[in-house]
Amino acid sequence: MFLELYRVHLFITKFFKEAFTPPFEGKEILKQCYQVGYKSLALISLTGFITGIVFAKQSRPSLAEFGATSWLPSLVGIALFRTLAPLLTALISAGKVGSSIGAELGSMKVTEQIEAMEVSATNPFSYLVVTRVLATTITLPILTFYTAFVGLLGAFLNVTLSESASFSAFVQSFLESITFLDVIASTVKAIIFGFTIGMVGCYQGFNSSKGTEGVGKAANSAVVIGMFLVFMEEVIATQITFMFRT
Amino acid sequence: MEAKSKTTTTETVISIRNVEKSFGDYQVLKGADLDLYKGENLVVLGRSGTGKSVLIKIISGLLTQDAGTVSVLGKEVSQLNAKELLELRLRIGFSFQSSALYDSMTIRQNLEFPLIRNKKNLTKGEINKAVETVLDAVGLMQTINQMPSELSGGQKKRIGIARTLILQPEIMLYDEPTAGLDPITCLEINRLINEVQERYKTSSIVITHDLTCAKEVGNRIAMLLDGQFQRAGTFDEVFDTDDQRVTPFFEYNFIQ
Ligand SMILES: Nc1ncnc2c1ncn2[C@@H]1O[C@H](COP(=O)(O)OP(=O)(O)O)[C@@H](O)[C@H]1O
Ligand SMILES: [Mg+2]
Numbered sequence: 409m410f411l412e413l414y415r416v417h418l419f420i421t422k423f424f425k426e427a428f429t430p431p432f433e434g435k436e437i438l439k440q441c442y443q444v445g446y447k448s449l450a451l452i453s454l455t456g457f458i459t460g461i462v463f464a465k466q467s468r469p470s471l472a473e474f475g476a477t478s479w480l481p482s483l484v485g486i487a488l489f490r491t492l493a494p495l496l497t498a499l500i501s502a503g504k505v506g507s508s509i510g511a512e513l514g515s516m517k518v519t520e521q522i523e524a525m526e527v528s529a530t531n532p533f534s535y536l537v538v539t540r541v542l543a544t545t546i547t548l549p550i551l552t553f554y555t556a557f558v559g560l561l562g563a564f565l566n567v568t569l570s571e572s573a574s575f576s577a578f579v580q581s582f583l584e585s586i587t588f589l590d591v592i593a594s595t596v597k598a599i600i601f602g603f604t605i606g607m608v609g610c611y612q613g614f615n616s617s618k619g620t621e622g623v624g625k626a627a628n629s630a631v632v633i634g635m636f637l638v639f640m641e642e643v644i645a646t647q648i649t650f651m652f653r654t
Numbered sequence: 655m656e657a658k659s660k661t662t663t664t665e666t667v668i669s670i671r672n673v674e675k676s677f678g679d680y681q682v683l684k685g686a687d688l689d690l691y692k693g694e695n696l697v698v699l700g701r702s703g704t705g706k707s708v709l710i711k712i713i714s715g716l717l718t719q720d721a722g723t724v725s726v727l728g729k730e731v732s733q734l735n736a737k738e739l740l741e742l743r744l745r746i747g748f749s750f751q752s753s754a755l756y757d758s759m760t761i762r763q764n765l766e767f768p769l770i771r772n773k774k775n776l777t778k779g780e781i782n783k784a785v786e787t788v789l790d791a792v793g794l795m796q797t798i799n800q801m802p803s804e805l806s807g808g809q810k811k812r813i814g815i816a817r818t819l820i821l822q823p824e825i826m827l828y829d830e831p832t833a834g835l836d837p838i839t840c841l842e843i844n845r846l847i848n849e850v851q852e853r854y855k856t857s858s859i860v861i862t863h864d865l866t867c868a869k870e871v872g873n874r875i876a877m878l879l880d881g882q883f884q885r886a887g888t889f890d891e892v893f894d895t896d897d898q899r900v901t902p903f904f905e906y907n908f909i910q
Binding site for chain 1: 711714716740741743744746748750751752753754755756757758767768771772814817818821
Protein backbone atom coordinates (compact mmCIF):
# COMPACT_ATOMS: atom_id res chain seq x y z
CA MET A 409 0.00 0.00 0.00
CA PHE A 410 2.70 2.52 0.99
CA LEU A 411 4.90 1.19 -1.77
CA GLU A 412 2.05 1.83 -4.18
CA LEU A 413 1.62 5.39 -2.91
CA TYR A 414 5.33 5.94 -3.34
CA ARG A 415 5.13 4.68 -6.91
CA VAL A 416 2.21 6.99 -7.62
CA HIS A 417 4.25 9.83 -6.19
CA LEU A 418 7.18 8.95 -8.48
CA PHE A 419 4.83 8.76 -11.45
CA ILE A 420 3.40 12.21 -10.78
CA THR A 421 6.83 13.70 -10.15
CA LYS A 422 8.02 12.22 -13.42
CA PHE A 423 5.05 13.76 -15.18
CA PHE A 424 5.96 17.26 -14.04
CA LYS A 425 9.59 16.73 -14.90
CA GLU A 426 8.85 15.41 -18.39
CA ALA A 427 6.06 17.89 -19.05
CA PHE A 428 8.53 20.76 -18.77
CA THR A 429 11.42 19.20 -20.68
CA PRO A 430 11.59 19.38 -24.46
CA PRO A 431 10.80 17.94 -26.92
CA PHE A 432 7.19 19.06 -26.53
CA GLU A 433 4.69 16.92 -28.34
CA GLY A 434 2.31 19.68 -29.51
CA LYS A 435 0.81 17.74 -32.39
CA GLU A 436 0.25 14.63 -30.32
CA ILE A 437 -1.36 16.67 -27.51
CA LEU A 438 -3.83 18.22 -29.97
CA LYS A 439 -4.64 14.78 -31.35
CA GLN A 440 -5.29 13.49 -27.84
CA CYS A 441 -7.46 16.53 -26.96
CA TYR A 442 -9.53 15.77 -30.01
CA GLN A 443 -9.81 12.14 -28.89
CA VAL A 444 -10.94 13.14 -25.41
CA GLY A 445 -13.57 15.53 -26.73
CA TYR A 446 -14.73 13.21 -29.46
CA LYS A 447 -15.11 10.23 -27.14
CA SER A 448 -17.16 12.01 -24.49
CA LEU A 449 -19.12 14.53 -26.54
CA ALA A 450 -22.19 12.50 -27.45
CA LEU A 451 -22.74 11.11 -23.99
CA ILE A 452 -22.04 14.45 -22.32
CA SER A 453 -24.50 16.25 -24.58
CA LEU A 454 -27.20 13.74 -23.84
CA THR A 455 -26.58 13.64 -20.10
CA GLY A 456 -26.25 17.40 -19.75
CA PHE A 457 -29.41 18.06 -21.72
CA ILE A 458 -31.50 15.52 -19.85
CA THR A 459 -30.17 16.68 -16.51
CA GLY A 460 -31.23 20.21 -17.40
CA ILE A 461 -34.73 19.12 -18.36
CA VAL A 462 -35.26 16.87 -15.38
CA PHE A 463 -33.77 19.27 -12.88
CA ALA A 464 -35.95 22.12 -14.09
CA LYS A 465 -39.02 19.93 -14.09
CA GLN A 466 -38.39 18.63 -10.59
CA SER A 467 -37.67 21.97 -8.98
CA ARG A 468 -40.52 23.84 -10.63
CA PRO A 469 -43.34 22.59 -8.34
CA SER A 470 -41.40 23.48 -5.18
CA LEU A 471 -40.61 26.92 -6.50
CA ALA A 472 -44.24 27.38 -7.62
CA GLU A 473 -45.38 26.78 -4.06
CA PHE A 474 -43.56 29.94 -3.03
CA GLY A 475 -44.54 31.71 -6.21
CA ALA A 476 -40.90 31.86 -7.11
CA THR A 477 -40.74 30.20 -10.52
CA SER A 478 -38.80 33.19 -11.80
CA TRP A 479 -35.87 31.94 -9.74
CA LEU A 480 -35.73 28.80 -11.77
CA PRO A 481 -32.98 29.92 -14.17
CA SER A 482 -30.66 30.93 -11.37
CA LEU A 483 -31.40 27.85 -9.30
CA VAL A 484 -30.81 25.48 -12.18
CA GLY A 485 -27.89 27.55 -13.36
CA ILE A 486 -26.11 27.53 -10.03
CA ALA A 487 -26.63 23.84 -9.46
CA LEU A 488 -25.49 23.02 -12.97
CA PHE A 489 -22.57 25.33 -13.07
CA ARG A 490 -21.16 24.78 -9.60
CA THR A 491 -21.53 21.06 -9.26
CA LEU A 492 -23.52 19.11 -11.81
CA ALA A 493 -21.58 20.10 -14.92
CA PRO A 494 -18.07 19.54 -13.52
CA LEU A 495 -19.09 16.32 -11.81
CA LEU A 496 -21.11 14.81 -14.66
CA THR A 497 -18.44 15.69 -17.19
CA ALA A 498 -15.72 14.21 -15.03
CA LEU A 499 -17.64 11.01 -14.32
CA ILE A 500 -18.48 10.46 -17.95
CA SER A 501 -14.92 11.16 -19.01
CA ALA A 502 -13.60 8.84 -16.32
CA GLY A 503 -15.82 6.15 -17.83
CA LYS A 504 -15.15 6.82 -21.48
CA VAL A 505 -11.71 8.39 -21.61
CA GLY A 506 -10.10 6.97 -18.47
CA SER A 507 -10.96 3.43 -19.42
CA SER A 508 -9.80 3.83 -22.98
CA ILE A 509 -6.48 5.33 -21.88
CA GLY A 510 -6.04 2.48 -19.40
CA ALA A 511 -6.85 -0.13 -22.02
CA GLU A 512 -4.77 1.47 -24.75
CA LEU A 513 -1.61 1.92 -22.69
CA GLY A 514 -2.21 -1.43 -21.00
CA SER A 515 -2.27 -3.27 -24.29
CA MET A 516 0.73 -1.31 -25.52
CA LYS A 517 2.57 -2.37 -22.40
CA VAL A 518 1.57 -6.02 -22.71
CA THR A 519 2.51 -6.29 -26.38
CA GLU A 520 5.89 -4.64 -25.75
CA GLN A 521 4.97 -1.52 -27.78
CA ILE A 522 6.11 0.74 -24.95
CA GLU A 523 9.49 -0.96 -24.79
CA ALA A 524 9.69 -0.83 -28.59
CA MET A 525 9.21 2.92 -28.41
CA GLU A 526 11.90 3.19 -25.79
CA VAL A 527 14.49 1.23 -27.74
CA SER A 528 13.77 3.21 -30.90
CA ALA A 529 14.86 6.22 -28.84
CA THR A 530 11.51 7.86 -28.17
CA ASN A 531 10.70 8.57 -24.55
CA PRO A 532 7.40 6.70 -24.09
CA PHE A 533 6.59 8.66 -20.96
CA SER A 534 6.55 12.03 -22.68
CA TYR A 535 5.05 10.67 -25.87
CA LEU A 536 2.24 8.64 -24.27
CA VAL A 537 1.67 9.82 -20.70
CA VAL A 538 2.41 13.53 -20.77
CA THR A 539 0.36 14.05 -23.93
CA ARG A 540 -2.68 12.22 -22.59
CA VAL A 541 -2.64 13.84 -19.16
CA LEU A 542 -2.26 17.30 -20.66
CA ALA A 543 -5.07 16.52 -23.10
CA THR A 544 -7.54 15.55 -20.38
CA THR A 545 -6.45 18.49 -18.23
CA ILE A 546 -7.00 20.97 -21.05
CA THR A 547 -10.15 19.44 -22.45
CA LEU A 548 -12.18 18.83 -19.28
CA PRO A 549 -12.77 22.54 -18.47
CA ILE A 550 -13.95 23.10 -22.02
CA LEU A 551 -16.26 20.11 -21.85
CA THR A 552 -17.53 21.28 -18.46
CA PHE A 553 -18.61 24.66 -19.83
CA TYR A 554 -20.20 22.87 -22.73
CA THR A 555 -22.12 20.57 -20.38
CA ALA A 556 -23.37 23.56 -18.38
CA PHE A 557 -24.54 25.21 -21.57
CA VAL A 558 -26.33 22.11 -22.83
CA GLY A 559 -27.92 21.63 -19.42
CA LEU A 560 -29.16 25.19 -19.52
CA LEU A 561 -30.64 24.52 -22.94
CA GLY A 562 -32.45 21.52 -21.51
CA ALA A 563 -33.79 23.56 -18.60
CA PHE A 564 -34.91 26.29 -20.97
CA LEU A 565 -36.69 23.76 -23.15
CA ASN A 566 -38.59 22.57 -20.12
CA VAL A 567 -39.55 26.12 -19.25
CA THR A 568 -40.76 27.06 -22.73
CA LEU A 569 -43.05 24.06 -22.79
CA SER A 570 -45.19 25.60 -20.06
CA GLU A 571 -44.71 29.31 -20.56
CA SER A 572 -43.31 31.51 -23.26
CA ALA A 573 -39.94 32.79 -22.32
CA SER A 574 -37.03 34.19 -24.25
CA PHE A 575 -33.77 32.31 -24.22
CA SER A 576 -31.73 35.48 -23.88
CA ALA A 577 -33.68 36.49 -20.79
CA PHE A 578 -33.15 33.01 -19.40
CA VAL A 579 -29.44 33.13 -20.00
CA GLN A 580 -29.34 36.68 -18.67
CA SER A 581 -30.86 35.65 -15.40
CA PHE A 582 -28.50 32.68 -15.20
CA LEU A 583 -25.46 34.86 -15.79
CA GLU A 584 -26.54 37.28 -13.10
CA SER A 585 -26.59 34.53 -10.52
CA ILE A 586 -23.13 33.27 -11.38
CA THR A 587 -20.21 34.92 -9.65
CA PHE A 588 -16.62 35.22 -10.71
CA LEU A 589 -15.73 32.85 -7.89
CA ASP A 590 -18.05 30.24 -9.43
CA VAL A 591 -16.29 30.49 -12.77
CA ILE A 592 -12.86 30.17 -11.19
CA ALA A 593 -13.94 27.35 -8.88
CA SER A 594 -15.55 25.31 -11.65
CA THR A 595 -12.62 25.79 -13.98
CA VAL A 596 -10.08 24.81 -11.35
CA LYS A 597 -12.19 21.84 -10.38
CA ALA A 598 -12.47 20.69 -14.00
CA ILE A 599 -8.71 21.04 -14.43
CA ILE A 600 -8.10 18.91 -11.35
CA PHE A 601 -10.65 16.33 -12.49
CA GLY A 602 -9.07 16.20 -15.94
CA PHE A 603 -5.61 15.79 -14.50
CA THR A 604 -6.85 13.02 -12.21
CA ILE A 605 -8.61 11.09 -14.97
CA GLY A 606 -5.63 11.26 -17.30
CA MET A 607 -3.16 10.40 -14.56
CA VAL A 608 -5.13 7.43 -13.24
CA GLY A 609 -5.70 6.02 -16.74
CA CYS A 610 -2.04 6.36 -17.66
CA TYR A 611 -0.76 5.00 -14.36
CA GLN A 612 -2.98 1.94 -14.57
CA GLY A 613 -2.13 1.34 -18.22
CA PHE A 614 1.60 1.91 -17.83
CA ASN A 615 1.77 -0.44 -14.86
CA SER A 616 -0.59 -3.06 -16.16
CA SER A 617 0.51 -6.62 -15.54
CA LYS A 618 1.46 -8.99 -18.32
CA GLY A 619 -1.24 -10.85 -20.20
CA THR A 620 -4.53 -9.84 -21.72
CA GLU A 621 -6.09 -10.03 -18.27
CA GLY A 622 -3.88 -7.15 -17.20
CA VAL A 623 -5.36 -4.92 -19.90
CA GLY A 624 -8.92 -5.47 -18.68
CA LYS A 625 -7.86 -4.85 -15.12
CA ALA A 626 -6.06 -1.65 -16.08
CA ALA A 627 -9.13 -0.31 -17.87
CA ASN A 628 -11.39 -1.27 -15.02
CA SER A 629 -9.28 0.21 -12.24
CA ALA A 630 -8.85 3.37 -14.30
CA VAL A 631 -12.62 3.89 -14.16
CA VAL A 632 -13.20 2.84 -10.56
CA ILE A 633 -10.26 4.71 -9.06
CA GLY A 634 -10.83 7.68 -11.35
CA MET A 635 -14.46 8.08 -10.30
CA PHE A 636 -13.64 7.58 -6.64
CA LEU A 637 -10.97 10.27 -6.69
CA VAL A 638 -13.25 12.65 -8.59
CA PHE A 639 -15.91 12.30 -5.87
CA MET A 640 -13.34 12.86 -3.13
CA GLU A 641 -12.00 15.93 -4.87
CA GLU A 642 -15.52 17.26 -5.34
CA VAL A 643 -16.19 17.00 -1.63
CA ILE A 644 -12.94 18.75 -0.76
CA ALA A 645 -13.42 21.41 -3.43
CA THR A 646 -16.90 22.20 -2.19
CA GLN A 647 -15.57 22.69 1.34
CA ILE A 648 -12.88 25.02 0.11
CA THR A 649 -15.15 27.16 -2.08
CA PHE A 650 -17.59 27.49 0.80
CA MET A 651 -14.79 28.84 2.92
CA PHE A 652 -14.19 31.48 0.26
CA ARG A 653 -17.87 32.38 0.02
CA THR A 654 -18.35 33.14 3.69
CA MET B 655 21.29 -28.81 -44.09
CA GLU B 656 24.80 -27.71 -43.17
CA ALA B 657 25.30 -25.56 -40.10
CA LYS B 658 26.99 -22.21 -40.71
CA SER B 659 30.59 -21.84 -39.71
CA LYS B 660 32.21 -19.33 -37.39
CA THR B 661 33.15 -15.92 -38.68
CA THR B 662 36.83 -15.10 -38.64
CA THR B 663 36.85 -11.75 -36.83
CA THR B 664 37.35 -11.60 -33.10
CA GLU B 665 36.60 -7.90 -32.75
CA THR B 666 33.87 -7.76 -30.10
CA VAL B 667 30.86 -5.45 -30.39
CA ILE B 668 29.15 -6.68 -27.22
CA SER B 669 31.03 -7.95 -24.22
CA ILE B 670 29.14 -9.32 -21.23
CA ARG B 671 31.07 -10.20 -18.08
CA ASN B 672 29.79 -11.87 -14.96
CA VAL B 673 26.32 -10.40 -15.22
CA GLU B 674 23.84 -11.11 -12.44
CA LYS B 675 20.18 -10.18 -12.32
CA SER B 676 17.48 -11.07 -9.81
CA PHE B 677 13.78 -10.34 -9.57
CA GLY B 678 12.84 -10.43 -5.91
CA ASP B 679 14.36 -13.60 -4.49
CA TYR B 680 14.65 -15.25 -7.85
CA GLN B 681 18.08 -15.00 -9.45
CA VAL B 682 17.73 -15.26 -13.21
CA LEU B 683 21.27 -14.54 -14.40
CA LYS B 684 24.08 -15.90 -12.24
CA GLY B 685 27.28 -14.56 -13.70
CA ALA B 686 26.72 -14.74 -17.44
CA ASP B 687 29.67 -14.17 -19.82
CA LEU B 688 29.19 -13.67 -23.54
CA ASP B 689 30.92 -11.98 -26.47
CA LEU B 690 29.36 -10.98 -29.75
CA TYR B 691 31.89 -10.67 -32.57
CA LYS B 692 31.56 -8.18 -35.38
CA GLY B 693 29.51 -9.45 -38.30
CA GLU B 694 28.39 -12.74 -36.77
CA ASN B 695 24.99 -14.14 -35.91
CA LEU B 696 25.16 -15.51 -32.38
CA VAL B 697 22.28 -17.77 -31.41
CA VAL B 698 21.29 -17.90 -27.75
CA LEU B 699 19.49 -21.11 -26.82
CA GLY B 700 17.78 -21.85 -23.57
CA ARG B 701 14.55 -23.01 -22.02
CA SER B 702 11.68 -20.62 -21.36
CA GLY B 703 12.24 -18.47 -18.32
CA THR B 704 16.03 -18.84 -18.26
CA GLY B 705 16.52 -15.11 -18.74
CA LYS B 706 17.24 -14.80 -22.46
CA SER B 707 14.91 -11.83 -22.90
CA VAL B 708 16.22 -10.30 -19.69
CA LEU B 709 19.73 -10.50 -21.12
CA ILE B 710 18.98 -8.58 -24.31
CA LYS B 711 16.88 -6.08 -22.39
CA ILE B 712 19.97 -5.41 -20.28
CA ILE B 713 21.99 -4.97 -23.47
CA SER B 714 19.60 -2.30 -24.74
CA GLY B 715 19.31 -0.61 -21.36
CA LEU B 716 15.65 -1.53 -20.74
CA LEU B 717 16.77 -3.33 -17.58
CA THR B 718 19.90 -2.82 -15.49
CA GLN B 719 22.02 -5.66 -14.16
CA ASP B 720 22.66 -6.08 -10.43
CA ALA B 721 26.32 -6.96 -10.93
CA GLY B 722 28.82 -7.40 -13.75
CA THR B 723 29.52 -5.34 -16.86
CA VAL B 724 27.81 -5.04 -20.23
CA SER B 725 29.81 -3.20 -22.83
CA VAL B 726 28.13 -2.45 -26.16
CA LEU B 727 30.10 -0.85 -29.01
CA GLY B 728 32.72 0.11 -26.46
CA LYS B 729 30.32 1.72 -23.99
CA GLU B 730 29.32 0.45 -20.58
CA VAL B 731 25.51 0.54 -20.87
CA SER B 732 24.65 1.02 -17.20
CA GLN B 733 26.96 4.05 -16.97
CA LEU B 734 25.41 6.02 -19.83
CA ASN B 735 23.32 9.14 -19.23
CA ALA B 736 19.94 9.51 -20.93
CA LYS B 737 21.33 11.22 -24.02
CA GLU B 738 24.16 8.73 -24.52
CA LEU B 739 21.76 5.84 -24.06
CA LEU B 740 19.50 7.36 -26.71
CA GLU B 741 22.43 7.56 -29.12
CA LEU B 742 23.46 4.00 -28.41
CA ARG B 743 19.93 2.74 -28.94
CA LEU B 744 19.87 4.22 -32.41
CA ARG B 745 22.70 1.82 -33.27
CA ILE B 746 20.85 -1.23 -31.91
CA GLY B 747 17.83 -2.82 -33.55
CA PHE B 748 15.48 -4.75 -31.27
CA SER B 749 13.02 -7.22 -32.77
CA PHE B 750 10.49 -8.09 -30.08
CA GLN B 751 8.98 -11.50 -29.47
CA SER B 752 5.48 -10.04 -29.93
CA SER B 753 6.58 -7.89 -32.92
CA ALA B 754 5.41 -4.85 -30.93
CA LEU B 755 3.97 -3.00 -33.92
CA TYR B 756 2.10 0.16 -32.91
CA ASP B 757 -1.41 -1.03 -33.56
CA SER B 758 -2.96 2.41 -33.85
CA MET B 759 -0.68 3.21 -36.81
CA THR B 760 -0.52 1.97 -40.40
CA ILE B 761 2.50 0.00 -41.56
CA ARG B 762 3.89 3.13 -43.19
CA GLN B 763 3.50 5.13 -39.97
CA ASN B 764 5.06 2.32 -37.96
CA LEU B 765 8.11 2.34 -40.19
CA GLU B 766 8.35 6.15 -40.32
CA PHE B 767 8.07 6.53 -36.57
CA PRO B 768 11.72 5.93 -35.58
CA LEU B 769 12.93 8.14 -38.44
CA ILE B 770 10.56 11.05 -37.82
CA ARG B 771 11.35 10.98 -34.13
CA ASN B 772 15.11 10.79 -34.44
CA LYS B 773 16.15 12.40 -37.73
CA LYS B 774 14.24 15.67 -37.74
CA ASN B 775 15.98 17.08 -40.83
CA LEU B 776 14.85 14.44 -43.34
CA THR B 777 12.53 15.49 -46.16
CA LYS B 778 9.24 13.73 -46.88
CA GLY B 779 10.82 12.21 -49.99
CA GLU B 780 13.80 10.82 -48.08
CA ILE B 781 11.51 9.28 -45.47
CA ASN B 782 9.33 7.64 -48.12
CA LYS B 783 12.39 6.28 -49.84
CA ALA B 784 13.74 4.80 -46.59
CA VAL B 785 10.36 3.22 -45.85
CA GLU B 786 10.18 1.66 -49.30
CA THR B 787 13.74 0.36 -49.07
CA VAL B 788 13.16 -1.55 -45.82
CA LEU B 789 9.75 -2.78 -46.92
CA ASP B 790 11.36 -4.11 -50.06
CA ALA B 791 14.09 -5.73 -47.97
CA VAL B 792 11.48 -7.73 -46.04
CA GLY B 793 9.38 -8.30 -49.16
CA LEU B 794 6.14 -6.71 -47.94
CA MET B 795 5.69 -3.66 -50.15
CA GLN B 796 2.00 -4.45 -50.67
CA THR B 797 1.16 -3.98 -46.97
CA ILE B 798 2.30 -0.35 -46.76
CA ASN B 799 -1.15 1.11 -46.14
CA GLN B 800 -2.54 -1.72 -44.02
CA MET B 801 -3.00 -1.83 -40.26
CA PRO B 802 -0.96 -4.29 -38.15
CA SER B 803 -4.14 -6.17 -37.22
CA GLU B 804 -4.60 -7.12 -40.88
CA LEU B 805 -1.24 -8.91 -41.07
CA SER B 806 -0.33 -12.51 -40.29
CA GLY B 807 2.10 -13.35 -37.48
CA GLY B 808 4.99 -13.85 -39.89
CA GLN B 809 4.27 -10.58 -41.69
CA LYS B 810 4.19 -8.71 -38.38
CA LYS B 811 7.58 -10.16 -37.48
CA ARG B 812 9.00 -8.95 -40.78
CA ILE B 813 7.56 -5.46 -40.36
CA GLY B 814 8.96 -5.38 -36.83
CA ILE B 815 12.38 -6.24 -38.26
CA ALA B 816 11.95 -3.66 -41.03
CA ARG B 817 11.12 -0.98 -38.46
CA THR B 818 14.41 -1.59 -36.70
CA LEU B 819 16.34 -1.73 -39.98
CA ILE B 820 15.19 1.74 -40.96
CA LEU B 821 17.71 3.29 -38.58
CA GLN B 822 20.44 1.09 -40.10
CA PRO B 823 21.59 -0.43 -36.83
CA GLU B 824 24.99 -2.03 -36.38
CA ILE B 825 23.64 -4.58 -33.93
CA MET B 826 20.40 -6.58 -34.19
CA LEU B 827 18.76 -8.30 -31.24
CA TYR B 828 16.10 -10.82 -32.26
CA ASP B 829 13.87 -12.15 -29.47
CA GLU B 830 12.43 -15.48 -30.60
CA PRO B 831 11.91 -14.43 -34.22
CA THR B 832 10.33 -17.72 -35.23
CA ALA B 833 8.24 -18.48 -32.13
CA GLY B 834 4.64 -19.32 -32.96
CA LEU B 835 5.14 -19.41 -36.72
CA ASP B 836 4.51 -22.27 -39.12
CA PRO B 837 7.60 -24.12 -40.45
CA ILE B 838 7.59 -22.48 -43.86
CA THR B 839 7.29 -19.01 -42.40
CA CYS B 840 10.12 -19.93 -40.02
CA LEU B 841 12.35 -20.73 -42.96
CA GLU B 842 11.48 -17.38 -44.54
CA ILE B 843 12.35 -15.54 -41.33
CA ASN B 844 15.63 -17.45 -41.05
CA ARG B 845 16.46 -16.44 -44.59
CA LEU B 846 15.58 -12.84 -43.79
CA ILE B 847 17.90 -12.84 -40.77
CA ASN B 848 20.73 -14.07 -42.97
CA GLU B 849 19.92 -11.49 -45.63
CA VAL B 850 19.98 -8.73 -43.02
CA GLN B 851 23.37 -9.97 -41.86
CA GLU B 852 24.75 -9.72 -45.39
CA ARG B 853 23.00 -6.61 -46.64
CA TYR B 854 23.20 -4.44 -43.52
CA LYS B 855 26.47 -5.91 -42.19
CA THR B 856 24.92 -6.34 -38.76
CA SER B 857 26.20 -8.28 -35.79
CA SER B 858 23.25 -10.09 -34.24
CA ILE B 859 22.07 -12.00 -31.22
CA VAL B 860 19.23 -14.36 -32.11
CA ILE B 861 17.26 -15.85 -29.22
CA THR B 862 15.40 -19.02 -30.05
CA HIS B 863 14.55 -22.52 -28.98
CA ASP B 864 14.13 -23.59 -32.55
CA LEU B 865 17.18 -25.63 -33.53
CA THR B 866 16.46 -25.40 -37.25
CA CYS B 867 16.66 -21.66 -36.85
CA ALA B 868 19.81 -21.99 -34.75
CA LYS B 869 21.48 -24.18 -37.34
CA GLU B 870 20.47 -22.07 -40.29
CA VAL B 871 21.33 -18.59 -38.99
CA GLY B 872 23.91 -19.09 -36.25
CA ASN B 873 27.62 -18.71 -36.86
CA ARG B 874 27.96 -19.60 -33.20
CA ILE B 875 25.61 -20.99 -30.59
CA ALA B 876 25.62 -20.20 -26.87
CA MET B 877 23.49 -22.10 -24.39
CA LEU B 878 22.09 -20.37 -21.35
CA LEU B 879 21.82 -22.98 -18.60
CA ASP B 880 21.11 -22.14 -14.95
CA GLY B 881 21.83 -18.46 -15.42
CA GLN B 882 25.20 -18.90 -17.12
CA PHE B 883 26.49 -19.51 -20.62
CA GLN B 884 27.91 -22.96 -20.18
CA ARG B 885 28.38 -24.05 -23.75
CA ALA B 886 29.38 -21.95 -26.73
CA GLY B 887 30.73 -22.77 -30.16
CA THR B 888 29.50 -23.92 -33.55
CA PHE B 889 26.29 -25.88 -33.74
CA ASP B 890 28.11 -29.21 -33.90
CA GLU B 891 30.44 -28.35 -31.04
CA VAL B 892 27.59 -27.39 -28.74
CA PHE B 893 25.56 -30.51 -29.37
CA ASP B 894 28.43 -32.97 -29.26
CA THR B 895 27.71 -33.81 -25.63
CA ASP B 896 25.88 -36.11 -23.24
CA ASP B 897 24.85 -33.27 -20.92
CA GLN B 898 21.29 -34.11 -19.91
CA ARG B 899 20.35 -30.45 -19.95
CA VAL B 900 21.44 -30.08 -23.57
CA THR B 901 20.44 -33.29 -25.30
CA PRO B 902 16.67 -32.85 -24.89
CA PHE B 903 16.81 -29.78 -27.15
CA PHE B 904 18.37 -31.81 -29.87
CA GLU B 905 16.11 -34.79 -29.44
CA TYR B 906 12.95 -32.73 -29.38
CA ASN B 907 13.84 -30.85 -32.52
CA PHE B 908 15.23 -33.58 -34.72
CA ILE B 909 14.07 -36.99 -33.60
CA GLN B 910 10.34 -36.50 -33.72
N1 LIG C 1 10.37 -7.11 -15.50
C1 LIG C 1 10.35 -8.25 -14.80
N2 LIG C 1 9.92 -8.28 -13.51
C2 LIG C 1 9.91 -9.40 -12.80
N3 LIG C 1 10.30 -10.59 -13.26
C3 LIG C 1 10.72 -10.65 -14.52
C4 LIG C 1 10.77 -9.49 -15.36
N4 LIG C 1 11.26 -9.86 -16.57
C5 LIG C 1 11.49 -11.19 -16.48
N5 LIG C 1 11.18 -11.67 -15.27
C6 LIG C 1 11.35 -13.06 -14.83
O1 LIG C 1 12.65 -13.47 -15.21
C7 LIG C 1 12.62 -14.80 -15.70
C8 LIG C 1 13.26 -14.85 -17.06
O2 LIG C 1 12.44 -14.19 -17.99
P1 LIG C 1 12.77 -14.09 -19.53
O3 LIG C 1 14.10 -13.48 -19.72
O4 LIG C 1 11.64 -13.39 -20.17
O5 LIG C 1 12.80 -15.62 -19.99
P2 LIG C 1 13.09 -16.17 -21.45
O6 LIG C 1 14.39 -16.87 -21.37
O7 LIG C 1 11.98 -17.14 -21.73
O8 LIG C 1 13.09 -15.04 -22.40
C9 LIG C 1 11.17 -15.23 -15.69
O9 LIG C 1 10.98 -16.05 -14.57
C10 LIG C 1 10.39 -13.95 -15.55
O10 LIG C 1 9.23 -14.18 -14.80
MG1 LIG D 1 11.73 -14.43 -23.79
